[in-house]
Amino acid sequence: MKMFLLAAALAIATTSNVVAETPNQHGWIGTETVKTRFGDFEFRNGYPDDASAAKLREVLLISRAVEAYLAQMPAVSWYRTWKGVAAAGDKAPNQLVIWESLMDAQTLLLTGNTETVYGLAAIDLQRDGPVVIEVPPKMLGGFSDLWQEQIAGIGPTADDKGRGGKFLLVPPGYDGPIPEGYLVGHAKTFGVVLGMRGFLVEGKPEPAVALMKSTRIYPLSQASSPPQMTFLNGSGKEIDTLMAEDFQYFADLADLIEREPADIIDSAGRFQLAAIGIEKGKPFSPDTERKAALTEAARLASAMARTNSFASTYPERLVYDDRAWEWLFIGGSASWDPRGYVNTDLRAAFAYVAVGMSPAMVDKVVGQGSQYLSTMRDSEGRHLDGSKNYRLHLPANIPVVNFWSVVVYDSESRSELRNGKPFPSVSQYTDPQSNADGSIDVYFAPTAPAGKEKNWIRTVPGKGWFTLLRFYGPRKEFFDRSWKPDDIVEDR
Incomplete structure (x- = not known):
């Protein structure tokens, strides 16, 4: 027992x-x-305990809001572009904004260039139904929905083969007749942005402007008697197309979700947005506590976006093994899925500094299209400082068919640096002074080095800056890297 x-x-x-x-x-x-x-x-x-549960719910809300901010950045950014263009000038339904004297620093647009004539139009398929756009030849660009997915391309390698033509954009869910004779694009969103660029002729914008003004935009229902076009000269005007970095970001996202089809975002994405109070068919009216949390999330997400764009550690970002130059478009895929999944970090990194995601941005065609290199660091890896003096050496025979340019951007706005001059750039069109061997030195400083005024871009003390080096019609020497730019070096 x-x-x-x-x-x-x-x-x-x-x-x-x-x-x-x-x-x-x-x-x-x-x-x-x-x-x-x-x-x-x-x-x-x-x-x-009660206090811990409340705090953990708040952490979860902020976490979801940060992820939503980064995931939906291409859409919110493009929506702000759509709104900014639509609100400019007379706000006419068939308005095309043309930067007739080129895009200067008065316009707030992510990394616009100063060497092509820009044209932007906000198309509303919800208001107008199917819309016809008569595009002139010799343009480069396309039509994108509000998630920056290309609907149709414009240019030598795109749908119109560079010859121009009549495009017909039809809205989501459209089941009406489609007449013949059009290049048809089926949009996934009601809001569409038309973006196109025309090239200078002998350094002058007038021929491209004249071509661009032959554009016509009108509802298909008015094809028999199209209304008169409205053209607005955007040069020198305060046109703001930039997304916010505070609570307004989520307000814009809520507006966007409400106006566009629900299925533009997948089920998991819709849950993520609903969890922070953004749901189609329901008012977005956060109380004071939630608004404060979303404001905090927006600031945190913006800080992360700046880190993605300006302090990336992705090895694929580097163009050369021995240079600081980075690809603006990392990964080689316009759908951001080179490894079989969408990399939302890389997509957000691009969307934070640029607009216009399209296959043409990554297509590598010798002598056609364009390629972009970016750097925000000097040769010693330090971020560029507007109070210091720098120099960029470009070896002789810059490999382009059309033109090259160096443009400086404000690291805060990611738009052209407002430095007291219309155009913060040096390019093939500005006739910079060459060295004896044909190479070119570009100088960045608050004051011009003596005798180097034509090669100088003024920087602003107290402002960070970065630059894009553009190649329009890049030659094979660009692609095989037998030609490459030096790093930017500090001139002490």
Whole structure:
């Protein structure tokens, strides 16, 4: 009997030990303080106390809001472009904004260039139904929905083969007749941006402007008697197309979700947005506490976006093994899925500094299209400072068919640097001074080096800056890297 009781006692003790050790084996939260970088959270018997539960819900909200901010950045950015263009000038339905004297620093647009004539139009298929756009020849660009997915391309390697033509854009869910004779684009969103660029002729914009003004935009229902076009000269005007970095970002996202088809975002994405209070068919009216949390999330997400764009650690970003120059479009895929999944970090990194995601941005065609290199660092890896003096050496025979340019951007706005001059750039069209061997030095400084005024771009003390080096019609020497630019060096 004693032996039986002893065995039973040992069995109970053994069982008790197993139960007691199980939580440790699985790492379960029991009665303890869970310490994290987001704070300490109190648990008793596996349950959070009221204060910890409230704080954890807030952390989850902010986490989801940050991810939503980064994931939807291409859409919010392009929506702000659509709104900014639509609100300019007379706000006419068939308005085309043309930067007739080129795009200067008065316009707030992500990394616009100063060497081509820009034309932008905001097309509303919800208001107008199917829309006809008569595009002139010799343009480069396309039509994109509000998630920056290309609907149709314009240019030598695009749908119109550079010859221009009549495009017909039809809205989501359209099941009406489609007449013949059009290049048809089926849009996934009601909002569409037309963006096109025309090239200078002997350094002058007038021929491209004249061509661009032959554009016609009108509803298909008015094809028999199209209304008169409205052209707005955007040069020298305060046109703001930039997204916000505070609570307004989420307000814009909510507006966008409300006006566009629900299925433009997948089910998981819709849940993520609904979890922070953005849901199609429901008002976005966060209370004071939630608005404060979303404001904090926007600031945190903006900080992360700047890190993605300006302090990336992706090895694929580097163009050369021995240079600081980076690809503006990392990964070689306009759909951001070169490894079989959409890399939202890389997509957000691009969307934070640029607009106009399209296959043409990554197509590598010798002598056609364009390629872009970017740097925000000097040869020693330090971010560029507007109070310092720098020099960029471009070896002779810059490999382009059309033109090259160096444009400086404000690191805060990511738009052309407002430095007191219309165009913060040096290019093939500005006739910079060449060295004896045909190479060119470009100078960046608050004041011009003596005798180098034509090669100088003024920078602003107290402002960070970065630059894009553009190649329009890049030659094979660009692609095989037998020609490459030097790093930007500080002139002490």
